[in-house]
Amino acid sequence: MKRKTNSGKRLLQAWQIPAKQAFYHLGGKFYMPLSKFPGALCDPEGYVVFTSRDAYERSPHLSIGPRLNIRCGAISDMPGYCRVG
Numbered sequence: 001m002k003r004k005t006n007s008g009k010r011l012l013q014a015w016q017i018p019a020k021q022a023f024y025h026l027g028g029k030f031y032m033p034l035s036k037f038p039g040a041l042c043d044p045e046g047y048v049v050f051t052s053r054d055a056y057e058r059s060p061h062l063s064i065g066p067r068l069n070i071r072c073g074a075i076s077d078m079p080g081y082c083r084v085g
Contacts, residue, residue: 011042
């Protein structure tokens, strides 16, 4: 059984991310789509915040479908990525 490494909900509080919702992925590449804004995507080293649905939907770095894929590689490669620690 695969052990869960983290959660967006926990990181919202731990890192004081300015968002209503956050999702986490160990590799920073695949997420569930955001539905609340501002929203954040997290990896083990940091996060990126989308201040509005419009900014999220217009981002050239995202491929939004049933799952959210990061086109540029990982969220750490995106402008606005905030490294924690």
